Amino acid sequence: MRVVENLNLALHGLLADDPRAYLLGEDVTDPYGGAFKATRGLSTRFPGRVLSTPISEGAITGVAGGLALAGDTAVVEIMFGDFVALAFDQLCNFASKSVSMYGRPLPLRLIVRAPMGGGRGYGPTHSQSLHKHFIGLPGLSLYEMSPFHDNTLVLRSMLSRGEPGILFEDKVLYTRRMHEADPIFRVRLDGELAVVDLDDAPECVVIAPGGVAHRAMAAMRTLLMEQELSCRLLVPSRLYPLDVDALLPYLGDAVVVAEESTAGGTWGSEVAHQLHQRLWGRLRRPVAVAHSRDGVIPAALHLEREVLLNEETIGTAVLEVLRG
Known part of the structure; x- marks a missing residue:
């Protein structure tokens, strides 16, 4: 099953289990x-509770x-997800x-689903990862879809x-x-945390959200082979508030946080801050944060690849922590 099919199945189940559940969005019917295609079949099965709306993210979220x-x-x-900025007032102030x-x-x-990230050649205003703008709002929790979490x-x-x-x-x-x-990895779930191992004695731990997981695994494979x-690799389903205690048993003295956001006030910075408070006495070096380059995201795929976080960015950060 593909991830979007799993998401579609989850939405079908939510609406079936809760007769007071509604789904709203642009062209979702x-x-x-x-x-x-995450909402395919929903309006046919649940007429009157799956509603296509005008193009106004603020109005959709307000309703x-x-x-x-x-x-x-x-x-x-x-x-x-770039346009969730237009719903910021409804989320932040209401x-x-x-x-x-x-x-x-x-x-x-209330759940707001926000397709984020690059890698599809959609250009500067349809490819961003805006997680950091919602970190720390009291009463607002942040999750990220993952290939390991149902x-x-x-x-x-x-x-x-x-x-x-x-x-x-x-x-x-x-x-x-x-x-x-890849078959070389062992993947297991511990509550809301996915743990991806090569062996039982890792030299470095990478923490990344679901969308970065495969880039992190590619970096891990290259580091092992070369x-x-x-x-x-640790992949939390809930990004904020972060369950630091769930991470601690799996951490060593070298940690890298990888994210697709640009640097500055990010989820990765928040993770690093919390880990420094807990682990400062045993860390080999400060927790490193790998992220995308500072700048808008080009539409041309070869230029997009130069800007976005990739496996080389993650691998370099791991080597700097281990050998710096």
Whole structure:
């Protein structure tokens, strides 16, 4: 099963299990079924609860927030995650605040799905990874789709928190197969954390969100074959608030965080900060953060590859931590 098919199945299950659940977005109804086909078949099966909307991300998210405030469940599809910036006010000043600003805890079951990332040649305004702009908003949780996490469980986890959440979906994952990995890797799940090992004694641990996982594994394979270095990869489903305690048993004295965002106030910086507080006495060097180059993302594929985080970027960061 491909990742997008797993996501589609999860959305079918959510709407089937919850008669008060709605899904809203641009062109999400059949026969189109969304820009990346994640909503295919939903409007046919659940007429009246899957709604194609006008092109206004702020309005879509505002209506969904109102549904959630009234006790319903709402899922929003932002066609391209870059445009979640247009919904920032609704998320920052309404939805995330509503869980606590009325004098009592108020569950708000809202999920905003945001296809993010490059690698498809879509250019500067359709290829960004904007995770960092939502880090640290009280009452807003952040998740990222992964080839190792069943999306049914991810959606359940998001809704069980009783607060609005964003599910970042790296576009390069949609066509990948679930649990796809080179046979040299051992993959296991520990709650919301996927652990990818080459052996039981890694020399460096790489922490990365789901969309970066295959680039990290490619870097790990190259380091093993060319440098005889073994690494471990940790892929958390929930990016924020980060469950640091879940990471600690798998960490050593060398750590790299890899992300596709550009540098500056990022998720990776937050992970590094929290790990420094816990591990400073045993780290060989400060936690390294590998990220994309500073600048807009070109549409030309050969130029895009030069800007975005890739396996060489990750491999170089690992070598610098181990040998610097």
